[in-house]
Structures are given as structure tokens and as C-alpha cells.
Amino acid sequence: MPELPEVETIKRQLNSKLAGLTIKSVVILKSGREKPEGNKFIKVLTGKKIKSIDRRAKLIVWKFVDGSALVTHLKMTGRLIVVDENYKPQKHDRIIFEIGPQHLVWSDIRQFGHMNYLTSNELNATYDKLGPEPLEIKPQQIAELFKKPKTRKVKVALLDQSTLAGVGNIYADEALFRAQIKPMRRLGQITAKERLALAKAIQEILKQAIKLKGTSSQDYVDANGEQGKFEKMLNVYGRKNLPCKICGTPIVRTVVAQRGTHYCSKCQK
Ligand SMILES: [Zn+2]
Incomplete structure (x- = not known):
């Protein structure tokens, strides 16, 4: 989507x-x-x-x-x-x-x-009804949004449009990889340092993806009918069983929040 x-x-x-x-x-x-x-x-x-x-x-x-x-x-x-x-x-x-x-x-x-x-x-x-726009606030403000509820899984929080607007399945998985956080971790288990890393990862990935006009892994084309170019930058999303680009470990696909979820079991803690 x-x-x-x-x-x-x-x-x-x-x-x-x-x-x-x-x-x-x-x-x-x-x-x-x-x-x-x-x-x-x-x-x-x-x-x-x-x-x-x-x-x-x-x-x-x-x-x-x-x-x-x-x-x-x-x-x-x-x-x-x-x-x-x-x-x-x-x-x-x-x-x-x-x-x-x-x-x-x-x-x-x-x-x-x-x-x-x-x-x-x-x-x-x-x-x-929508949370703030991730590119219109500071990383510290984004980090604050991912403090609670403490039992909530971080991937679930990332997909919740009333917490933060605009992030979906692809960029949630990619931001968690960049921040080295496993998607099923609960917010209460995530440190302040990790939260800030996640906030910065979200902003960096979104900015880079806008520059490359998005990801065309499914049906997406832009208003000119052209595909986006972010797909080659993907580290985990859609890369089940392929080697991690950092450590070579096969990427795991699991289900979190009823959504296909991809991560590296070695790079992400
Ligand atoms: Zn890895």
C-alpha cells in the first residue's frame, strides 16, 4: 500500500x-x-x-x-x-x-x-484523528510517541496512524532494521537511546524514499505512471530468507499485528 x-x-x-x-x-x-x-x-x-x-x-x-x-x-x-x-x-x-x-x-x-x-x-x-507528521516534528518529539503503552509491540505502535501518521508496513520494517530493534519488542523494553535511534531512522528512511519516489514492490506507480526507485534500498522488507546486507544472516519473516514482518535476528536486538 x-x-x-x-x-x-x-x-x-x-x-x-x-x-x-x-x-x-x-x-x-x-x-x-x-x-x-x-x-x-x-x-x-x-x-x-x-x-x-x-x-x-x-x-x-x-x-x-x-x-x-x-x-x-x-x-x-x-x-x-x-x-x-x-x-x-x-x-x-x-x-x-x-x-x-x-x-x-x-x-x-x-x-x-x-x-x-x-x-x-x-x-x-x-x-x-491522525498523529503528527513525522517530517514536521523533531526526532525527540517522535521518540516521545513511542514510550507507552508499555506492553504495546513497537511495530504495532509504528503502524498506528493516530500515534504517528504516514508510516506503513514497508517503512516500519525498514526503520526498525536501521534502528536495530526487533519488531515484536514491547515499548516498555525499549531504551531512551533506542527510541531516539528509531525516530531518526524513521525520518532518514522517509526522506530517502521521497527522494527516490517511493517503493514499487507491489502495484504502486506515481502520477506519471512510473515506478519508484527505493526498492533496491530495502534491507528487510520483502527479503525473506535472503542474506542480511550487513551480516549475511537470512532475513526472517514473521507476523506482527497481522502483518508480514521482516527482520534480521542478528542485527536487531
Ligand atoms: Zn543482519
């Missing part, structure tokens, strides 16, 4: 192409994952002028000049791709927006994603 670096990449590309433009038309090919549904969605969005495309956590937020917003969650396989007017709709396309001179296609193979039109109050309420 796209995490902070992938969503940030898409957001930057969309913002540079769409900010300041007006939605001329909306065509729904497959209804059911947009709110309000069907014709109401078309009616409310047609004619809206885009102020900017923002990101909060893993959400792409289209902000309109009237204060309302369209919040998009890509989930597992969602894509937002800018195409030209000659584009022919494909099987998994849900909605096509005509925006200024270009078209934007939202497609989703597994259909878990959604698009919700919100008032500014509803948008604020959505933001309030």
Missing part, C-alpha cells in the same frame, strides 16, 4: 499539474467508492477550483478554493494518473476527471480505496 513517500510523490506531481485549475467534468465508470455517490458526486465536484493538492498521513487531499476538500485514500492498489484527452478507459478505472487541459484517472484493482468529499469542518475532524 502506498505509504508517506509514495503518497507524497503523487501529491507533489499532482499539485504541480493541477493547482489553480478547475474540474470541468467528472465521469464515473464504476460507482460505490465515492462519497456522496454517483450523480451527487459529479454535481458537487464539477466546477470546483483546485487551490492545492496536499498530503496528510497517507491521504491525498484536494483542497478547493471554497474551503471544501476531496480526500483520497489509495489503499492497496489505487492509482491516480494524469493522462491526455485521447486516453481510452481501462478495466479497473473508476472515475475520470477532466481538469483544465488534462484528464486524471482514478483506478483501483482491489477496490479498497475511496474518495470522500468533505466540508472544511469534516476535513479538520479527519485530521484531528
